[in-house]
Structures are given as C-alpha cells and as structure tokens.
Amino acid sequence: MxxxxxxxxxxxxxxxxxxxxxxxLALTLEEDLIEMVYKTGSRGVLxxxxxxxxxDSFMGKIIGNIAGMSSIMDAETVVVGMQPAVxxxxxxxxxxxxxxxxxxxxxxxxxxxxxxISSDPDDNAADGDD
Amino acid sequence: xxxxxxxxxxxxxxxxxxxxLQAQQTETEFSNNFNTADELRAQxxxxxxxxxxxxxxxxxxxxxxxxxxxxxxxxxxLTISRARQGFSPRETATYIxxxxxxxxxxxxxxxxxxxxxxxxxxxxxxxxxDNIGIxxxxxxxxxxxxxxxxxxxxxxxxxxxxxxxWNGILAMPIIGTLDSARTQVVMENLLQGIVDTGSSIxxxxxxxxxxxxxxxAQHLIKTVNATRLMGAECIISGxxxxxxxxxxxxxxxxxxxxxxxxxxxxxKFAFNSLQLEVRRIQKDKAN
Numbered sequence: 001m002x003x004x005x006x007x008x009x010x011x012x013x014x015x016x017x018x019x020x021x022x023x024x025l026a027l028t029l030e031e032d033l034i035e036m037v038y039k040t041g042s043r044g045v046l047x048x049x050x051x052x053x054x055x056d057s058f059m060g061k062i063i064g065n066i067a068g069m070s071s072i073m074d075a076e077t078v079v080v081g082m083q084p085a086v087x088x089x090x091x092x093x094x095x096x097x098x099x100x101x102x103x104x105x106x107x108x109x110x111x112x113x114x115x116x117i118s119s120d121p122d123d124n125a126a127d128g129d130d
Numbered sequence: 131x132x133x134x135x136x137x138x139x140x141x142x143x144x145x146x147x148x149x150x151l152q153a154q155q156t157e158t159e160f161s162n163n164f165n166t167a168d169e170l171r172a173q174x175x176x177x178x179x180x181x182x183x184x185x186x187x188x189x190x191x192x193x194x195x196x197x198x199x200x201x202x203x204x205x206x207x208l209t210i211s212r213a214r215q216g217f218s219p220r221e222t223a224t225y226i227x228x229x230x231x232x233x234x235x236x237x238x239x240x241x242x243x244x245x246x247x248x249x250x251x252x253x254x255x256x257x258x259x260d261n262i263g264i265x266x267x268x269x270x271x272x273x274x275x276x277x278x279x280x281x282x283x284x285x286x287x288x289x290x291x292x293x294x295x296w297n298g299i300l301a302m303p304i305i306g307t308l309d310s311a312r313t314q315v316v317m318e319n320l321l322q323g324i325v326d327t328g329s330s331i332x333x334x335x336x337x338x339x340x341x342x343x344x345x346x347a348q349h350l351i352k353t354v355n356a357t358r359l360m361g362a363e364c365i366i367s368g369x370x371x372x373x374x375x376x377x378x379x380x381x382x383x384x385x386x387x388x389x390x391x392x393x394x395x396x397x398k399f400a401f402n403s404l405q406l407e408v409r410r411i412q413k414d415k416a417n
Contacts, residue, residue: 079359080361081361084322084360088314088356090359092352096359097359102361102362104324104328104360104361
C-alpha cells in the first residue's frame with residue numbers, strides 16, 4: 001500500500017506530501033505520524049504541503065487532528081508551504097486550523113520549531129543533561 | 131406566407147429600397163451620421179439584399195434556424211458599427227423598423243386582393259423584422275455590458291496593488307469598498323505576493339475603505355486567517371476613529387488580529403518582529 005514517508009531530522013519529524021492525498025492515505029499518515037512521534041520522542045512535526053494543490057474539509061480536519069494529537073504528546077506541528085488556493089479554500093470551508101503553526105517554507109518552519117523548542121526551559125534543562 | 135410572395139418581394143427589391151430610404155428621410159427621429167447619402171444607400175441596399183435572399187418559408191416562422199447565420203451576423207456587425215459611428219439605439223431601431231413599413235407597403239401593392247392572405251403575410255413579415263430589431267438591441271446591450279465588465283475588471287486589478295515595502299514586508303493599500311468579489315481579488319493577490327516574495331509580514335491598509343460593516347470585517351478576518359495559513363503574519367493598519375467606533379458598536383471581535391492605527395506603526399511593528407531597526411545616522415560620531 002502507498003505510504004507517505006516520515007523522515008526524522010534531529011529532534012523533528014519531516015513529512016513531505018508529494019502526492020494528492022486521498023482519505024485513506026491521510027488516515028494512514030495520521031496514524032503513522034503519531035506512532036513515530038511516540039517512538040522517537042520528537043518535539044516537533046513539520047508537514048510540507050507545497051505540492052498539495054487540492055484540499056477538502058477532511059484533509060483540513062486531518063491536519064488539525066495531527067496538530068492536536070502531537071500537542072498533547074508535547075510536539076509542535078508546523079505546516080509549511082501552503083499554496084494560496086489551498087489557503088483560500090480552507091478559509092472558505094471555515095477551517096482556519098487554529099492550533100497549527102504555519103511557515104512559508106521548510107527553512108522558516110525549521111527555524112520556527114527551533115525557536116519554540118529553545119524557548120521551552122524544560123527542554124534546555126534536558127539538553128544540558130545530555 | 132406563400133412562396134410567390136417572397137418572389138414578389140425579391141422582384142420589387144428596388145422599390146423596397148426606394149421606399150425605405152424615403153421613410154428614413156421623413157422619420158423625424160432619424161439623423162444621418164454618415165458623410166454622404168451614398169454611403170447610407172449602399173448600406174441599406176446591402177441589408178435589403180441580404181434580407182430578401184435569406185428570408186424564406188421556413189425561417190420566417192422561426193427566427194433561430196441555422197440558415198439565418200449570415201443575416202444575424204450582418205445585423206450584429208451593423209449594430210456595432212452604427213453604435214461606433216454615434217447612432218443612438220433608438221436611431222438604429224428606427225432604421226430597422228422603417229424597413230418593415232417599406233416591405234409591407236410593397237406587399238400590399240403587389241400581392242393581390244385576398245385580405246386573409248395579406249393579413250397573414252403582414253403579420254409574419256412584421257414579426258420577422260421585429261426579431262431583427264430585438265437582435266440589434268441585444269447586440270447593443272451585450273456590447274455595453276462587455277465594456278462595463280471589462281472596466282470593472284480593470285478597476286479591481288488597479289485598485290489592489292501589492293507593494294514590497296521591505297525585504298520580507300508586503301503592504302497592500304485597499305481603496306474603496308470591500309465586497310466579496312473584491313476580497314477574493316485582494317486575497318489572491320496578497321497570497322500570491324507572499325509566495326512570490328517570500329515575505330513573512332503583510333500589512334493590509336484600510337485607510338481608503340469608506341466604511342467597515344460586519345461583512346467587510348468578515349472579509350478582513352478571512353484574509354488575515356488565509357495569510358496565517360500560508361505562514362505569514364497579517365497586520366491591519368489604517369483604522370480610523372470612525373471605523374473603530376463602528377466596529378465596536380457592531381460588536382465585531384477583531385482581537386484575534388494585529389491592528390494598528392497607522393501604516394507607520396504597522397511598519398514599526400513589522401520591523402520589530404523582523405528584528406530590524408531604523409535609526410538616525412549620528413553625524414557627530416562619524417566625524
């Protein structure tokens with residue numbers, strides 16, 4: 001079965017969606033991603049949707065779900081590279097993805113995650129122990 | 131209407147033309163914007179020619195079959211060229227309807243004495259010319275509408291420029307009322323601008339928006355949210371006192387958005403969040 005690869009980059013997980021997501025694939029991604037967050041103890045999830053040109057309410061919900069699940073497992077979610085058409089569609093669907101951080105591209109998304117993690121005092125303490 | 135009647139009309143083409151030109155001259159509403167009477171005569175002759183060669187048993191009943199394309203095309207182009215020459219729609223309509231009088235007159239003179247047949251023929255002919263008149267009017271209105279929609283497109287395009295104020299800062303001054311269609315254009319242009327320049331801050335200046343009601347506020351909130359989804363921040367600036375008053379009186383919650391009174395303070399805020407600083411150069415120290 002088709003799967004979307006989840007790459008581990010340091011403390012973060014990187015997901016690049018290169019194909020059009022159908023519902024089944026999105027659900028699998030959600031499951032795999034949360035599993036990976038748990039297994040690797042990642043502090044951040046970066047989802048690159050720059051290649052995604054079509055989005056529906058279900059996709060919006062899945063992205064919101066991933067963010068919600070990650071946050072209760074103490075991982076931040078950043079969605080990067082959203083196309084203008086996709087952004088407009090989500091807004092028109094009434095899905096402003098309130099809990100999700102966003103960034104223009106992967107580079108800025110990484111910087112955002114980096115700054116959010118480093119502003120977390122507990123994590124700095126943990127880093128010191130290492 | 132029998133075939134022989136069409137024959138009669140075709141044979142008396144010259145007479146129809148003559149009568150038509152006479153009727154045009156006597157018509158008080160009628161003004162000749164052509165340079166010469168010859169030009170008018172040539173155009174009228176062409177029209178009569180085409181009309182009488184196209185009209186037949188089948189299409190006089192029904193004004194839409196494929197056989198009439200040459201006639202309808204000619205009427206459309208005639209209407210357009212007359213509109214360009216400065217004829218009013220009334221004049222063009224009169225031009226066409228005087229032809230009816232000419233045709234009917236020829237018919238009554240030449241087509242025998244059976245009143246029933248004459249009546250039927252007149253009705254059909256009259257309806258046919260009426261249809262030509264309607265078509266001409268439709269063409270005129272479609273032309274006008276095209277011009278209007280083209281102008282409103284141009285206006286929407288012109289009134290929503292995206293300005294790159296600084297590396298990473300975009301500004302978009304909005305002038306005029308924000309309606310749904312306009313918001314769509316604003317949103318698309320702004321988001322495209324963000325993608326093109328990789329800017330992380332967008333300033334939406336609404337000092338040129340005459341009034342903000344709940345619908346406009348809704349549109350603004352949408353735009354701000356869409357910008358946020360793209361990974362950029364959107365600041366609303368140019369909130370005039372009247373706008374602040376109406377917004378609060380209407381009970382619209384803008385607390386989720388970053389709002390500034392002037393473009394200046396929005397720019398300051400943007401510089402701050404990009405960790406930039408604008409300073410006066412200390413001349414003394416340079417020396």
